Amino acid sequence: MxxxxxxxxxxxxxxxxxxxxxxxxxxxxxxxxxxxxxxxxxxxxxxxxxxxxxxxxxxxxxxxxxxxxxxxxxxxxxxxxxxxxxxxxxxxxxxxxxTARQPDHDTLSASIEIAGAKLDLEQLRFAFTRDEDSAAIDVVGHHPLFRKLPEPVRGQITFLSLDWLLGEEGVELWIGAVDFSADEPAGARDPLELAAAVDALREEYREPKWVVFSGTRRGDPVTGLAQRPLRAARWPRFDTHVAVTLQYSGRNGDGLPSDEALDALRAFEDGPLEAALHGDGEMVALETSGGARTLHYYVDGESAAGDDLTAAAGGWPDGKAKVKRAHDPGFEAVGHLS
Known part of the structure; x- marks a missing residue:
């Protein structure tokens, strides 16, 4: 048979x-x-x-x-x-x-029952500050009844309220550190003021921005670029990190690329590597130090972009090219740049 x-x-x-x-x-x-x-x-x-x-x-x-x-x-x-x-x-x-819970401001005018307590959500307040380095807003939630509720429930109410106020995607893109307090924090304001601050931040980054950074690593100078906001929620399909490291021979005394080497790197990035993505990936950051440049790409793991990037990197004419690939939907590999 x-x-x-x-x-x-x-x-x-x-x-x-x-x-x-x-x-x-x-x-x-x-x-x-x-x-x-x-x-x-x-x-x-x-x-x-x-x-x-x-x-x-x-x-x-x-x-x-x-x-x-x-x-x-x-x-x-x-x-x-x-x-x-x-x-x-x-x-x-x-x-x-x-694909994400949408804002629902009506709920913030209602009362909810949770952990045996009835909370009037109109009494909810948020203190918040702008984190300039990460294009995010740090938040502390407060409600008068938090004094009577255990800490996990305070956190649950705070996060649920942020979802109702901003939507899940808004929270993931624009909110940084989240805390909650039984005592009213300094600067606590109406939730709609937080929503307005997030709208202003979103408008500021309507066109994605690149930020320049510099520092040292093991005594060597490091320079680089990173997109802001550098949040995985911006690219939900792109769940795989592909790090392409290109060695270059033309160096200045500090190990950074000479003008000629820099032109060659940029031409390779904008040409063969960009073409390999065919819409299924994005270069989100790069780091340069000690005779090597690492480009951080995120790609759709079910597409051919990862394989095509690897193949394209093999055509780098000025030194070795290394490629590392890993499933990384949380963008942990670039967390130090966010």
């Missing part, structure tokens, strides 16, 4: 093939409130993509309703969710689709 092996089904593709079959029932259930029988079906389909994904229905921004499937703060799931969003149908007046 001959057995045929079926091809493994793609749960993301299957989700979108299934969605039209349940969409009318979901739309009706949102209107009537009889949603409970549908929840297990939706949860099963989302879990088939990954068990740690989160999902919710919410009011849409342009459409009446929104379906949100989110990585739930897990950077390892961003690429999967980005693919889910890329395959979503076009938004229409009834439904739109998002």
């Amino acid at each position: 001959i057995f045929s092996r079926g091809r493994k089904q793609d749960p993301v593709v299957e989700f979108w093939a299934w969605w039209p079959t349940i969409r009318p029932a979901v739309t009706a259930a949102i209107s009537t409130g009889g949603f409970e029988p549908l929840t297990p079906q939706i949860s099963k389909r989302v879990a088939a993509m990954h068990k740690d994904l989160t999902w919710e229905f919410s009011k849409g921004g342009e459409a009446r309703h929104a379906l949100v499937v989110s990585p739930g703060g897990n950077p390892a799931l961003r690429a999967l969710v980005a693919r889910w969003g890329a395959l979503a149908p076009a938004a229409d007046p009834e439904w739109e689709f998002h």
Whole structure:
């Protein structure tokens, strides 16, 4: 007897093939409130993509309703969710689709019950300061009832409130350190003032910026460039770090490249290496020291960009070229540059 092996089904593709079959029932259930029988079906389909994904229905921004499937703060799931969003149908007046929880300012005017306490979220306040070096805003959350709540619950309320205020993506892109305090911190303000500060920061970086840095490493001068904001959420598909290190022979006395070597490096970066990405990667930072330049790329790990970068690096004519590749959805390899 001959057995045929079926091809493994793609749960993301299957989700979108299934969605039209349940969409009318979901739309009706949102209107009537009889949603409970549908929840297990939706949860099963989302879990088939990954068990740690989160999902919710919410009011849409342009459409009446929104379906949100989110990585739930897990950077390892961003690429999967980005693919889910890329395959979503076009938004229409009834439904739109998002890969992160959207801002919901109405919730911040409501009361919630948590850990046996009822909190009026209108009493929530945030103290915040701008971190100029990382293009981020550091935040301290406060509510008068924090004195009566255990620390984990204070943190939960603070992070949930930031999501409602800014949306998950806004928090990931523009918020730096997050703390919470039982005592009202100096400079505590209404949450909408924090939202306005984030809007101003977002506007300032509407066009991505590069920052120049310099220092020393093991006694040698180091110079470099890094994009700001250098946050993984800017490039959710690009989950793989590819470090391309190019040695150069033309050095100044401090080990940095001569003008001729610098021109050659830039031409190679802008030519063969950039062409190897074909839209599936981004160079986010570079470091130069001791006769070598390391370019930090992040690529879509399911694309050919990593292989093509490796092949292109082999064409560097002025010294050795080394390539290291690692799955790094949290951008940990460039954390020291962020």
